[in-house]
Amino acid sequence: MSSFIRSVFLIGICFLAIVVLSSRVSGGEPTILGYQVKTVLSGSMEPTIQTGSIISIKLGNSSSYKKGDIITFRIDEKLITHRISDVKQANGQVSYTTKGDNNDGPDLWTVSSQDVVGKYTNYTIPYVGYAMNYANSKAGSALLLIVPGILLIVSALRSIIGAVKELEVKKAL
């Protein structure tokens, strides 16, 4: 049973590593099976989406969303997640007026369908975003990557040295 869990764990890590590497190489956002995971950094969508939570968004047809959907879109090189308050069609182009649930008015911009990244899937994990935010900091990177890496190397070296010693003892016997 433990070996099964270990193998699944290893497969999962390898899969994540491949996804991360491929996204870094392609320069895009990491996508798993048409989904993206985002950390919500501010609270304009509270109480629907808590600040510091992570949400998943589904990539899809950017012109098929309707009023009331929560969409993630790109404005001025930033990703914003707000609810659609109005859908407009002009010259065959669909554009959306958006509004944060916690805001007192609609946004000043109009989102064209080309700028929409995806739709919120109603799946959220609160507070995980704080941990992720910390993990992406220098201290978090050192704590989660460098220290465990050194420990793993030390452990591996000890295992190798122990194995060599055992072999020498066996040869001596």
Place this chain on the structure above:
Amino acid sequence: MKRTFNRVVVLPCICCVSFYSGIQIVGETEASFSSQVSSDFITMSAAFVFPSTIKHLEESAQEIAKSMHVNFETIIVASPGASLQALYEKLTEITEIDQELHLQLGALINIYDELSKYTNQIQDQKETDIQTFDYVREGFQNVDRILQEVHETIDFQQLEEVRSSITSQINELEEKASIENTQANQHQDNSESPVETNSVEKPSEENTQANQNQDNSESPVETTSVEPSEENTQANQNQDNSESSDETTSNQDASTNSDINEEVAEHEEENIEDNE
């Protein structure tokens, strides 16, 4: 002991590394706050004239002044030996430059007036700090200096003198040409007048000769008819001499010949009456 160490250390380390790698697939999004700003009346104040406007006016004034100097320098006094055509062309050119200079001076004065208006406007504004509009005063002073330079260098009176001198030269040349023309016409008339007298006289001579021949045929014996014939021959000789001489003498000869011819004709008439 070693195995427990490995399990205690390795497992959390792997968990940390896997968590870190999992973090890398998570992006960031904002649910940005925004608030509607209520529309209030906003009072905006702006300068009534901007430095760029003053600078543009200054540059225009400088360009106009430069162009006026160039135009004025192109006016050169015509040389006395110039031809009539060249003088006419020079006069036309000077007239055009004069008109252009007047237009340019008008434009320069307009710029000066505009800057003067701005300067007066600043002085009228009591609330405005005058130091704020230093650029207006500076621009006005520059254009004023440019206008004074133009007034000093561009002398319209000199331009008028040049034009009048060219006009007088043209008049002199025209008078000279008219005098020459009249003299030439007189010569031409004089050369044509002897031909006319000869053409008039010839018929009378022919008539007299014809009459003489007729008289001779009718009364060949009469002695009285001899005298006119001698006179006719003398008249003919005189006429021949007058044709070979110069024009003035030919006129005099022609007049004397005509008198002689008249006398001959009178004698012939008397002879005819006597014969009858």
